[in-house]
Amino acid sequence: MEAWVDISILGLMALTAIAIVMLRNLLAVVMLSGIYSLLAASIFVVMDAVDVAFTEAAVGAGISTMLFIGTLALTTRIEKKPAHTPVLPLIVVIITGAVLIFGTLDVAVYGDPLAPAMQDVAPYYLENTKKHAGIPNVVTAVLASYRGYDTLGEVVVIFTAGIGVILLLGSWRRGLPKIAPHKDDKA
């Protein structure tokens, strides 16, 4: 049963992704990308990653989509027709995908509790969270305590983005003239 849910969601995602490639109406593309994130969130639920699902829904479907729409309002809505037939990108993508698939050939089957990834470190968290931190959500414990340093980094990343957006688009830019390219150097 679960497998079929899984397959149908993944199938929907594939359709969405292909539609994103095909469509040139950017508003539709952005909406599809939001839907894609929602589908991803549901597949995360299927895979028992509720925290991730929650985040993906809030971020991918929520914040990201909102930002994209905001940008569209400030720019344009239709993508130009691609001028050239992209052969090289196709080759790159096929090779990359092939390597990745090659890599999965030795990965343990989906859901295998004996996979190397399930040994040692992960069980340590499951076993000790209660003892160390006294809270039931292991993800939170790992996030904020065992790997708290990572999360500090994560907060700094988001902080950096905030600073960056202010620096690039802040109100202080409004009075400035358009920046002219330096005349005396050609690209």
Added chain:
Amino acid sequence: MKEYLVLRVITKLLLPFILLFGLYVQFHGDFGPGGGFQAGVIFAAGFVLYSLVYGVAAAQKVLPTGILRAGLAGGVLIYALVGVANLILGANYLEYTPLADTMKEGQHLGIFLVELGVGLTVASVMMTVYFTFATWRED
């Protein structure tokens, strides 16, 4: 959007619940899914909704740029300084345990504090980014 009375009323009614939900996610993250990051996003979403209906200017009156900037930096500082507090107490960076009497309490307190920092920064950043985009004018 002055003419959409229904929208305005509903937004006003909805907003406290959204913010409350945000707070719930923030503080319940230890027990169920959620945490500072998700809470921050929800919190920000509430204000974004508010600004969509009432206009950015009104939203900025509630949350002036200065406060957002303080939140932006404050969240990171809270997180980082919790770590430093451990150093002063003689433990490793971000160790939490010495923050309270027992390890469990220390950890719990530490996690609570850093999640607070996360939530603060995320909410401020999201709102800042949104407001910045919304007020950007090309001339």
Added chain:
Amino acid sequence: MLLAHLPALVIVIPLICAPLCVLLRGKDWAFIVALLATWASFACSVLLTIQVMKVGTISYAMGGWAPPYGIEIRLDALNVFILLIVSGIGSVVAPYARNSLLLEHIEERAYMFYCAYLLCLCGLMGVAVTGDAFNLFVFLEISSLSSYVLIALGSDRRALTAAYQYLVMGTIGATFIVIAVGLLYQATGTLNMADIANRLPEAGYTNRTVIAAFAFMVIGAGLKIAIFPLHQWLPNAYTYAPNIVSAFLAATATKVSVYILLRFVFSVFGVEFSFVSLPTAIPLLVLAVLAMFLPSIVACFQTNVKRVLAYSSVAQIGYMVLGLGFVSVAGLTASILHLFNHALMKGALFLVLGAVFYRIGSCNIDRMAGLAKQMPWTMAAFVGGGLSLIGVPLTAGFISKWYLILAALEKGWWYIVVLIVVSSLIAVVYVFRVIEAAYFRDAPDDLVNVAEAPISLLAPAWILVFANFYFGVETSISVGIAERAAQSLMGAG
């Protein structure tokens, strides 16, 4: 007591000071905070270096959780050397910011700039010190995001497109690294780099997951390094970024990325896997040689001197990869040494160009004609840095080439020796084009009365020029650390 926590402090100091800059707002205060933070980090790095040289590898458990359960900060000779480069260049460049920003329309939001600068520094150092594969990605992204912002602040609109291009390619690179880390985790069940290294033989060298992880790691790091032919983002980014940013990034960012490659290929995957069971060396050597030539030749035809230097950076990266491809202690020593020396020379040269830009508003070679008369100190610094870039004796650049050639001789690869030598000669061409213009041509009519650059711009440039000469004569520190790092990298396999 604090001494034991230095590995954490070196990162945390700039990390705390960055938001402080935003809170303080005043541009003077922010400047002072940024300055003190970088200097404090540098002091920490020096202390750490001494400690590591004395007692060997230092391990620090973040959060008190022993590795592999928690995140470990692990410092050996290679880490501290990179740390030293990044924080050292950061400290020299920081005082330069004050005046340099005036021209780039940034001074109004200078405190934000300092914040981004500190974040970038913090991210780069974080990458250098961490012993955890995923944590490396997080800090890599801190440095990347802040460098996208810093680059986009350039005063030419092409800075924006350059930053965008870098953002896209950089994110692809980082995502590749994430994929590699995921596959490694899948194969070994741990994220700690030392632990991965221990468990890999268990997973087997023919494990296809590990091989794919290796491929993604090399390509991902290669994108960040701007290894030829993945270098398209670099020339524009370094050309149009604000001058101080070009100087800082050119001297540090690619170095840290090379570190990632070194760390993974040699310590994590190990020589046995990377070079014995996989034919990695040959493609690396080929790419390195191509990188030594093609971008150098392109550099000879550029009119914007910053662009000349940017292409030259791509070429110099070729030398580092070349040393890596030798897979010997000598080659690695040369590679690591060149990381350091190249940081010194490129830092110096970009700072000089910043001073030039400050006065004449351009880095075009024709506009720089006859500049030596009006800005003698500035151009003298350029000559100093340029000589080092060519690899003239008594400069740091010579020492790296010396070791590189020795490493090639050790392998008995004559043609490589010839190639190294010939490629240095191309450097002569592009460096001397600039020197000839500045010293032996007449200034354009509107630029006959240019004043010398202010001391706050000259001093940092000259400090680096002196460093170039100092480390060209007194090599016991740089060669000493590089050799130790190389030995530990080779030994780890």
Added chain:
Amino acid sequence: MGDWEFIVGHYNYWIAIFLAMTGLYIVIARGNLIKKLVGLNVFQSSVFILYISLAKVEGGTAPILARGIDIYSNPLPHVLILTAIVVGVATTALGLALVVRIRGEYGTIEEDDIHSQDESM
């Protein structure tokens, strides 16, 4: 392990890989700056799916400790991906800010047009 089981055990990864490559294709092949970022998002989300697939344990539940449940899925990849999602949205926000500025300076967000503008200078 039979072929069929092998395929059943891996199709999840392969579809995720297909999705990721679709995203990557959009990034490389398309010239519209916004579409590129959408592609980047698709690419990254799909890699996240790949990651989370690795964490799944047959018959397990979400890693929130509760009485009576012994099998949980692996929490570590979840944590990593939480971080990665945040990093992703940060990148997107920054990329979009750049796009807005580029549009302001160039009047277009198509790569080709930007190139031709730079070259005609």
Added chain:
Amino acid sequence: MDTQDFIALAMLLPLIGTVMIWMSGPRPNQREVVTVVTAILTFLCVLQVLPPVLAGENPTLIIANILPGLQFAFVVEPLGMMFALIASFLWIVTSFYAIGYMRGHNEPNQTRFYMCFAIAISSAIAVAFSGNMLTLFIAYEVLTLSTYPLVTHNQDEEAKRAGRTYLGILLTSSIGLLLVAILWTWYAAGTLDFTKGGILKGKIDDGLVIVMLFLYMYGIGKAALMPIHRWLPAAMVAPTPVSALLHAVAVVKAGVFTVLKVIIYIFGADFLTETGASVWLMYVAGATVLLASLVALTKDNLKARLAYSTVSQLSYVVLAGALATSFSLVGGAMHIVMHAFGKITLFFCAGAIMVASHKTEISQMRGLGWRMPFTFAAFLLGALSVIGLPPLGGSWSKWYIALGAADAEQLIFIAVLMISSLLNVAYLIPVFARGFFGPRDEERAQIADTHHHDHDHKSADHAAYGSRIVEAPLFCVVPLWVTALGCVALFLYADRLYAMLEPIVK
């Protein structure tokens, strides 16, 4: 102060002088006093090192450890002593000459000129004193780089083109070949110290010695072995004092000096003769001697002719090195000195003629001797010394090289030396002769026009070729007589020079 300090001082003084010259840039008189005083002090310092060297010591100065086991070190031995002595002595003479010339010619950028000059001298002395091949290489490169601004001094297209040729050939050869040879040596022998008897014996394959020798000989571009001699004539666009000191003494002699050093202290003369690796070099050097002389014959521009003459004379030294017998090596070393004095005199004369009459082509110099008798007389002395006739210094060095050729049983090179001497006569003596003979009527008016327009035509006519002497400034004439007399003195005291140099082959 002991000898070590003087070694350091000899190299430091010119550098200190450079700074002082720079600081006194706006005050020409002070600047030139500084130059001359520095030159004299430098020479005195070098002189202080002489007694211990004559006593058979090798004073050593170690500055720094560049790489493990490889120092930045200076060791003075007779060959280097000799080179340092002539370089620093001739700097004094040239400084005086330069004052006259640069002022007489109203050259721009004089401060830069004097500064680079001082740096070049410092590095030439460093080349002379180098204790190992790497130190020598470093000094050699500094010499190249510091003379580049001198070559491009005029800043016009021609000068810049010449500068590119100059730098292109010298840097390409030194980095591309010499550096590789040095690295190879280091790799093979584990040392780069100049050691009597060489360091390579038994360390590399006999068959590879030829390759190594090739790398060294063509790596030392300053020795101007054909076909990489092009930079030398090109560099003649520089002001004459530069051509005189640097391209008759410091730069080119640094090249052949390095050749001798390499052959004596890196390969070891015995090792070379045993393996026969240097036979090809004899032929190349011999060919260069003859071909360059032939080219010189075709040049009408005096400085160009002298430049090719230099190319030819340099190959004497290379030939001497290739023969690698004790006579030839000492003879080669002596030739460095003899030729330096002879050729610098000739260049000084060419410059004096340029300053006084603005003539650069030999065909224009008819009758000029009557106006500039002192200059032309000195020219004759210099020319005879270069040709190698007694009673001038040049005769000794040629004699010893010829002896060396006989020793090595390479009699053909005695013939080469003889033919070359005849060619020298053919291209040098006509310059002198033209000054005093030949038709001069159509020239008179022209010269009178250009230089004496304030005078009445007719009186100027007679004045120019009759009793009136129009010499170059005294600052030019005195130095060129000093060096001309030096040629004579060298003939008389050649035995002392021989005695001093003998230890290098013992």
